[in-house]
Amino acid sequence: MPAQPAKPAKPAKPAKPSRSRTATHPRRRGTNPWVPNQHGAWAMLLLPTLTGIAAAHTLTTVPIAIAWVIGYFCFFAAGLWLKARNAKRKAEYFRPMAVYGAIAALAALAAVIMQPTLLWWACAFAPLVMVAVVETWRRRPRSLASGTSTTIASALMFPVMLSTSPGALTPEGWFATAVMAAYFTGTIFYVKTMIREKGNATFYRESVGFHALACIVAVAGWLLPVSFATATLSALVLSLALVRAALVPKHEKTQAWSPKQVGLWELPLCLGVAAVALLA
Incomplete structure (x- = not known):
């Protein structure tokens, strides 16, 4: 019995083009710890500070403003650091926290050297900052307690600036x-x-x-x-x-x-x- 001819092999189906996750569903990047993403906070952060600078007309307001704004950057990075669960993330967030913290501390030191009586304001700011830090540590950075403490602290920047000018407050x-x-x-x-x-x-x-x-x-x-x-x-x-x-x-x-x-x-x-x- 003659051998039957082998059936021709079916042409291979062209491989489906792989759909890269990056092309169709780009991986979501984590929060940039160097730039705060809470855009609504900028008015609260800057309005009391800038109006205070305009009303006080003193050089001491410059390092105070630097300490306040950079201190906010430090606080934002610190919040991410507190919430991070793995060592890699913590290391990523620690660097901006340390850099901004050092700059804010130096600016605050310069302001105190220029006007030592500014140290009295620490009595007002310490409990407010503590509330915000504790709420962040408890993973409740947007709670009413945290928000209220930060808004009061921001408003206090206005009299802080005025206090640098005799008789302005x-x-x-x-x-x-x-x-x-x-x-x-x-x-x-x-x-x-x-x-x-x-x-x-x-x-x-x-x-x-x-x-x-x-x-x-x-x-x-x-x-x-x-x-x-x-x-x-x-x-x-x-x-x-x-x-x-x-x-x-x-x-x-x-x-x-x-x-x-x-x-x-x-x-x-x-x-x-x-x-x-x-x-x-």
Whole structure:
């Protein structure tokens, strides 16, 4: 019986092109420890500092500002370092923490050498920084306690700057500080109602309630040794903040707002707070 011819081999199927994870789904990079990514913190960080520099007109404010801003960079890197679970990540985050910490410490030392009485401010800042550090260590960096402590610390930078100029820190300056603290603390509540606590009726009521209390701070300006212009502008700014805290989250249910939009719409109120500080 003749042998049957062998069947021709089937042509091999062309290999499917491998889909690189990098090409289609790029690997998500970790947070850059050298550059803080909390963009909403910049207004809170800089507004009291810059208005304080403008009002004080002293050279001592320069190293204070450097220590404050670079200190924030150090705190951001330290937060990442505290949350890191493996040695490689901790080593990656330790370097910016150490570099920024050294720069901030040198700037603070220079400021104290120029004006030793600045050391008294450590009594006010130490407990506030401690609260923020503990909350970060507990992995709750965005808690109300952490946010409130940092906003109060930021507002205090205004009287710190004024204290470098003899006679500049007046009751009106303290009033402007209270307005700053009330406004920026209110933004913590407001932003949460727009993003993390969106739809939470209880938190919404707490936010509106806090903003109503903040308005009382402004109204008190007419009863204190504060100029009519400062008191009136403060009342206007904090009243507008109350209106937006009450109305915008309700409107957001029908039209979603991005974090960027929320931040941009805060600019007019920030400018109003800056004007209050410059009038003080």
